[in-house]
Amino acid sequence: MSIQPEFRPLAECTAERCKDLLGENYAAAYLHGSLYMGDAVCGVSDLDVYLVTKTPVNEVLRQRILKLEDVLLQEFPVVSEVHLALHDEAALRDDAFARFVLRYNAMLLGGEDIVRRLEERGAARIYPDAAMAKGRLAFARSCFQDALAGKQPACTGPVPKEPCWAARKFARYFVVVEGAYFLMTRGKFTAFTAEAVLPGLREEAPDFGEELLLAERVLRDAKSANLSGEDFLRRIQPFAEWMFRCMEKSDGGKI
DSSP states (O other): OOOOGGGGHHHHHHHHHHHHHGGGGGEEEEEEEEEHHOOOOOOOOEEEEEEEEEOOOHHHHHHHHHHHHHHHOOOOOOOOEEEEEEEEEEHHHHHHHHHHHHHHSSEEEOOOOOOOOOOTTOOOOOOOHHHHHHHHHHHHHHHHHHHHHTTTOTTTSSSSSSHHHHHHHHIIIIIIIIHHHHHTTOOOOOOOOHHHHHHHHHHHGGHHHHEEEEEEEHHOOOOOOOHHHHHHHHHHHHHHHHHHHHHHSSOOOOO
16 A cells, blocks of 8 residues: 555654654554555544554653644644554554454554564464454444444544544445455455455445445545435445345354
């Protein structure tokens, strides 16, 4: 993946500032979220960075990282928020799902690829297969039900107040991301991007062409699609619930 040009200065500056601030304790910075996906919207999207340190940091340094978030936002108002999440290497070694996300749904922004090194040294690795998809199904269903009920889903982070941007966030998470997990059960997962997922869904779910076309419209130009998050969820609900049923029926093994 390549970072959109308008966000590249922010991403590069963030990597350098984090490295300078953490000093010898700096290990890696991974970019995830919309900037990684290549579909960020100026003034709407957040910068999401997963920082890895060699050892746990003290409270003073944590406060400096929080301050850096504010400084970066002031200097680069191209995003709406800056999130720098601190994790030490030992915690990452024990968190196989975090390493799965960083391997398949993030890019190394700076430092060493800690995920690869940890797994080469024996840390358990999760693969994008039917077992992975089925194992998180209860969480996925809970998130979708919360969204339908007007609650913030655990998977999305803050939902934008602007209706069309809420629809766009839901399109990414409940069509693209959940679609990627669905494709894992069919042995056809390649990436978490819309460009990879939507063609696979059209092939595997031909009865839901209208819902997939709607999601594509919302992702391409949310303002023109002119749908609220609530309306979008209602219209894709049959498709999302169909995917969940299919994942539930998968045997949960590697494909």
